[in-house]
Amino acid sequence: MKIGAYVIMKDKLRDTYLEKFEFVELYGQQNLISSKVMNEKMMDLIDMLLEAQENGTPAEQIVGSDTLGFCKNYFADFTAADMLLSLAKGLVCPAWVLLIFESLILFFARSEDGFGFFSFKDDISPFLIGFFSPALMSMIANIICFIMAKRGNYSKKTYSAVHIIFSVLSIVLIVVLLVCVLALDIEVEIPCAAILLPAAAYLLIYYGIVIINRFVRYGTLKAPDSGYETSFKALVKDEMNKYDVTNDPDIVKTYAKRYCRVNKKRVRRGLEKLTTEEFFKKQNRDNKYASWIGVIGGYGVFFCIIGVLGEGIEFESSLDGVIFFAILAVFALLIVKLFRKTGSIAMGQQVKILAACSEKNLELDKYYEALLAEKADTK
Amino acid sequence: MDDTQLMKGILEGCILAVIAGGETYGYEILQVLSSAGFSDIQEGTLYPILTRLEKKSCIVCRKEKSPLGPIRKYFTVTEEGLRQLEAFRESYRLITRNAKKILFDTEENL
Numbered sequence: 304m305k306i307g308a309y310v311i312m313k314d315k316l317r318d319t320y321l322e323k324f325e326f327v328e329l330y331g332q333q334n335l336i337s338s339k340v341m342n343e344k345m346m347d348l349i350d351m352l353l354e355a356q357e358n359g360t361p362a363e364q365i366v367g368s369d370t371l372g373f374c375k376n377y378f379a380d381f382t383a384a385d386m387l388l389s390l391a392k393g394l395v396c397p398a399w400v401l402l403i404f405e406s407l408i409l410f411f412a413r414s415e416d417g418f419g420f421f422s423f424k425d426d427i428s429p430f431l432i433g434f435f436s437p438a439l440m441s442m443i444a445n446i447i448c449f450i451m452a453k454r455g456n457y458s459k460k461t462y463s464a465v466h467i468i469f470s471v472l473s474i475v476l477i478v479v480l481l482v483c484v485l486a487l488d489i490e491v492e493i494p495c496a497a498i499l500l501p502a503a504a505y506l507l508i509y510y511g512i513v514i515i516n517r518f519v520r521y522g523t524l525k526a527p528d529s530g531y532e533t534s535f536k537a538l539v540k541d542e543m544n545k546y547d548v549t550n551d552p553d554i555v556k557t558y559a560k561r562y563c564r565v566n567k568k569r570v571r572r573g574l575e576k577l578t579t580e581e582f583f584k585k586q587n588r589d590n591k592y593a594s595w596i597g598v599i600g601g602y603g604v605f606f607c608i609i610g611v612l613g614e615g616i617e618f619e620s621s622l623d624g625v626i627f628f629a630i631l632a633v634f635a636l637l638i639v640k641l642f643r644k645t646g647s648i649a650m651g652q653q654v655k656i657l658a659a660c661s662e663k664n665l666e667l668d669k670y671y672e673a674l675l676a677e678k679a680d681t682k
Numbered sequence: 683m684d685d686t687q688l689m690k691g692i693l694e695g696c697i698l699a700v701i702a703g704g705e706t707y708g709y710e711i712l713q714v715l716s717s718a719g720f721s722d723i724q725e726g727t728l729y730p731i732l733t734r735l736e737k738k739s740c741i742v743c744r745k746e747k748s749p750l751g752p753i754r755k756y757f758t759v760t761e762e763g764l765r766q767l768e769a770f771r772e773s774y775r776l777i778t779r780n781a782k783k784i785l786f787d788t789e790e791n792l
Contacts, residue, residue: 309752312751312752315750315751344729346752346753347708347729347755349752350707350708350709350748350750350752350753350754350755351708351709351712353748353750353751353752354709354748354750355709357750364712364716364721365709365712376727376730377729377730379730380730380733
């Protein structure tokens with residue numbers, strides 16, 4: 304289950320129910336509760352609070368007046384061992400990246416003179432800078448939040464501020480380190496095997512512990528709640544379909560702003576303004592090929608940089624070349640798939656908004672203004 | 683006197699009894715407990731108990747979408763749960779009978 308998957312349900316809660324929910328959520332996040340436990344616990348809590356909200360039962364009857372005490376009880380079955388496993392999970396992705404990239408480097412270098420699996424060295428400074436700087440900053444931010452949580456500070460604003468500051472710092476750190484490495488011509492050369500083998504060992508140990516832990520707890524080697532995840536995916540899809548985007552000022556605002564910008568440009572060029580329908584048609588046309596153009600452009604820049612640096616790409620055999628371009632093609636397809644998925648969600652939203660505009664006989668910008676006025680009246 | 687431990691033990695039996703009455707879910711269990719006078723029971727207490735009962739194989743849980751949207755856990759008692767409930771009832775009867783003799787009958791004799 305993905306991190307924060309319960310979030311789509313959160314919007315249904317109001318006032319005290321939402322306040323209580325967000326407090327518990329913050330407690331879980333600041334105490335490094337694993338995403339799996341968080342998703343399940345938060346879903347249970349939303350179910351209880353939603354029903355209480357519908358029946359007019361006070362939120363205090365569910366959570367009690369001492370929310371912090373409730374949180375301690377609620378997450379009591381999340382042990383220190385679970386927390387360690389949760390932290391260890393954070394290193395799984397970097398370990399996979401190192402394993403895959405170092406394996407590829409070794410594969411492509413195998414035909415070089417004097418090549419040896421244990422002696423071949425690679426400059427890992429780009430990895431250290433690009434991967435571990437954000438990881439380091441994020442870890443420091445998490446430790447600060449964890450200490451704050453232990454001292455009873457559960458302010459969402461402070462928590463967000465800490466993460467924003469450290470995100471900015473990680474970007475600054477990347478830039479500074481890159482400049483230093485390039486200016487001083489520093490290379491951190493380490494034998495590839497010294498990276499690859501520990502990464503592989505880490506993954507083996509991690510998955511081994513996960514499987515043993517699962518077996519001890521649930522008596523099964525498979526994830527115990529796969530049924531829950533399947534129904535959860537169906538639920539997310541269902542909720543996304545049901546969600547009334549036409550009534551959400553933030554989503555409508557995004558399209559209305561774009562609509563005004565496009566029309567402003569057209570007026571400047573002496574063209575006629577687009578209607579909402581024409582605007583959405585144009586958006587779909589633009590989006591259709593945008594992902595491919597983006598990918599081709601990205602690869603174009605990549606090969607240009609290699610050409611400018613004078614390195615070029617030389618392959619020892621045509622098989623190496625085929626494998627190299629196959630890997631690039633897989634990445635390209637993944638990126639396009641991601642864009643297409645986002646595009647299809649956006650298209651669904653556009654159809655709904657267009658229908659709402661037609662129903663009220665308003666263009667998109669006027670529809671947004673009317674929606675804002677309606678919301679203000681309700682308040 | 684801190685009655686938390688006493689409550690936890692009794693609650694476990696009571697929650698098992700509620701579930702033994704038929705398939706039910708968190709909010710419904712809370713409402714039954716609340717109407718029986720356990721007004722201080724909150725989800726923080728309820729869910730750790732349900733997790734414990736599940737680990738002891740006394741109950742099983744099924745997940746299904748609730749009418750309001752979220753996925754809801756529906757609990758049902760198992761054979762083992764029914765055995766445990768009977769054992770709890772027996773122990774409870776015995777303990778309360780003995781405790782009553784000391785706590786109240788001696789008070790009446792004073």
